[in-house]
Amino acid sequence: MKKEVRKTVPAIEQLQAELKREKYKFHYKRVMKSTLFTLIVVAAFAILVATLWLPVLQIYGTSMTPTLDEGEIVISIKSQDFSQGDLAAFYIGNKILVKRVIAQAGDMVNILDDGTVIVNGRELDEPYVSEKALGECDLEFPYQVPESRYFLMGDHRATSVDSRSSMVGCIANEQLVGKIVFRVWPFTEFGVLK
Numbered sequence: 001m002k003k004e005v006r007k008t009v010p011a012i013e014q015l016q017a018e019l020k021r022e023k024y025k026f027h028y029k030r031v032m033k034s035t036l037f038t039l040i041v042v043a044a045f046a047i048l049v050a051t052l053w054l055p056v057l058q059i060y061g062t063s064m065t066p067t068l069d070e071g072e073i074v075i076s077i078k079s080q081d082f083s084q085g086d087l088a089a090f091y092i093g094n095k096i097l098v099k100r101v102i103a104q105a106g107d108m109v110n111i112l113d114d115g116t117v118i119v120n121g122r123e124l125d126e127p128y129v130s131e132k133a134l135g136e137c138d139l140e141f142p143y144q145v146p147e148s149r150y151f152l153m154g155d156h157r158a159t160s161v162d163s164r165s166s167m168v169g170c171i172a173n174e175q176l177v178g179k180i181v182f183r184v185w186p187f188t189e190f191g192v193l194k
Contacts, residue, residue, distance in 0.1 A: 055075070055076050055078070055089070055177055055178055056073060056074070056075055056076075056184075057073070057074050057075075057076060057089055057096060057098065057177075057180070058071065058072070058073050058074075059071065059072045059073075059074065059098060062156055062159055063097075063098075063099070063154035063155070063156050063159055063160035063161070063162070064087075064098055064099070064100075064154050064155050064156065064160075065130075065155065065156045066128075066130050066155065066156075067087070067100075067128050067155045067193070068087075068098065068155075068180075068183070068193075071185075072183055072185055072186065072189065073183070073184050073185035074098075074180050074181075074182060074183050074184065074193065075180075075181060075182040075183075075184060076089050076177060076178035076179055076180045076181065077178050077179050077181050078177070078178045079176075079178050079179045080173055080176065082101045082104070082150060082176070082179060083101065084101055084102065084103065084104070084119070084124075085100065085101060085194075086100070086101045086179050086180075087099075087100055087101075087179065087180035087181075087193055088100070088101050088150065088152060088171070088176060088177075088178075088179060088180065089176070089177040089178055089179075089180055090152070090171045090175045090176050090177055091175045091177060092168060092175070096177055097168075098180055099152035099153055099154050099160070099162050099163075100128070100152060100153055100154070100155060101150050101151075101152055102117060102119065102124070102150075102151045102152060102153050102163070103119045103120075103145050103150070103151040104145060104150055104151075105145050105146065105147050105148055105149055105150075106144065106145060106147070107119050107120055107144070107145045107151070108120050108121070108142050108143070108144050108145075109141065109142065109143045109144075109145060109151050110141045110142040110143070111134060111137065111141055111164065112134075113134055114132060114134075115131075115132030115133040115134050115135070115157055116132060117153070128155050128194075129155055129157060130155075130156075131156075131157065131158060132157060133157040133158040134157075134164075135157045135158055135159070135160055135161075135162075135164060136160075136161050136164060136165045137164040137165065138164075138165055138166050139164055139165075139166070145170055146170055148172060148173050149170035149171060149172055149173075150163075150170060150171045150176075151163045151170050152168075152170075152171055180193055181193060
């Protein structure tokens with residue numbers, strides 16, 4: 001004896017519901033692919049911008065206090081044009097340091113025992129320095145900044161290892177990463193840097 005198998009034909013409402021579900025799945029997949037592609041393009045663009053034009057840096061150490069504290073995040077602009085007083089990021093070995101431009105190529109720098117900085121016979125007005133100090137220094141003053149180089153110093157003069165030391169020396173144009181212009185973290189200190 002054979003059993004009869006009875007096939008049921010789905011109702012139109014069931015077919016319409018299934019069609020609607022399949023269309024939703026197709027639309028959902030298309031939107032997900034589009035969103036993922038957009039996110040990848042935006043991330044790649046952000047990385048390109050951050051690498052080529054606006055490097056984002058995190059501050060380590062205390063050599064730039066009180067201007068910059070450890071853990072703060074800053075944005076720099078790729079530049080080869082620096083003026084006295086600018087904050088500059090530069091490579092030393094495989095590290096990036098941040099210091100302040102004190103003098104440029106050809107300038108005569110003199111630092112007195114009390115930490116007073118004199119450039120080309122004029123004492124610098126340094127409101128960003130809370131305490132003057134000679135710091136770690138093995139140069140003989142007066143000192144002339146070599147061609148295509150910058151003399152940089154940290155704002156916390158007692159602890160900063162900078163152009164006053166032969167370990168760092170004057171910074172060549174090729175070592176410069178960019179000019180520090182903006183602080184983005186912490187949010188309470190968000191804004192332009194001077």
